[in-house]
Amino acid sequence: MQKGLLDLHNLIRWIILILLVINILKNYMDIKKPFAKIHKKLGLWLMICAHTTLLVGLILLGFQWVNLPSNINVMTNPAYRFIFVEHPVGMIIAIILITIGKGSAKKNISDIKKHKRSANLYLIALIIIMASIPWNAPMIPGM
Ligand code: HEM
Numbered sequence: 001m002q003k004g005l006l007d008l009h010n011l012i013r014w015i016i017l018i019l020l021v022i023n024i025l026k027n028y029m030d031i032k033k034p035f036a037k038i039h040k041k042l043g044l045w046l047m048i049c050a051h052t053t054l055l056v057g058l059i060l061l062g063f064q065w066v067n068l069p070s071n072i073n074v075m076t077n078p079a080y081r082f083i084f085v086e087h088p089v090g091m092i093i094a095i096i097l098i099t100i101g102k103g104s105a106k107k108n109i110s111d112i113k114k115h116k117r118s119a120n121l122y123l124i125a126l127i128i129i130m131a132s133i134p135w136n137a138p139m140i141p142g143m
Pocket residue numbers: 044047048049051052054055058099102103
């Protein structure tokens with residue numbers, strides 16, 4: 001089960017990265033157009049993927065925690081610090097930014113502001129996610 005979840009978590013990264021780029025470009029390109037159904041839909045798909053990977057990530061973290069050797073100091077061991085601190089903290093911040101970005105569609109603000117706020121927050125999230133992905137892990141599960 002753990003392997004299946006890790007593979008799922010690995011694969012969703014690509015969907016999130018692609019959806020982030022599409023959302024950012026679409027919001028910037030349509031900045032002078034009304035905030036329409038398509039912008040809401042794209043944001044919703046991004047949210048679903050981001051929250052699913054958050055849930056899967058939390059479960060994986062639980063597995064890692066249960067199997068943690070007792071003689072390990074998480075903060076002084078770079079590999080464990082990455083798994084338990086740097087990766088989750090970075091990703092949770094990014095997912096919060098995505099959630100706030102998506103939420104701006106419901107705010108009582110102008111359509112230009114909705115486009116700008118979502119695009120800017122998604123862009124910061126994209127940078128944090130790129131910096132927090134363990135790029136030494138397989139690019140695609142099994143490869
Ligand atoms: C650890 C698990 C999760 C946490 C802590 C979490 C937390 C949240 C929070 C705080 C919001 C924002 C509510 C708001 O103010 O609008 C939200 C919205 C949402 N979540 Fe999650 N979520 C989790 C798992 C999931 C999963 C597994 C999915 C999808 C399969 C999901 C899909 C969504 C969607 C679609 C929305 C946005 C609804 C909307 O704005 O239209 N979440 N979630």
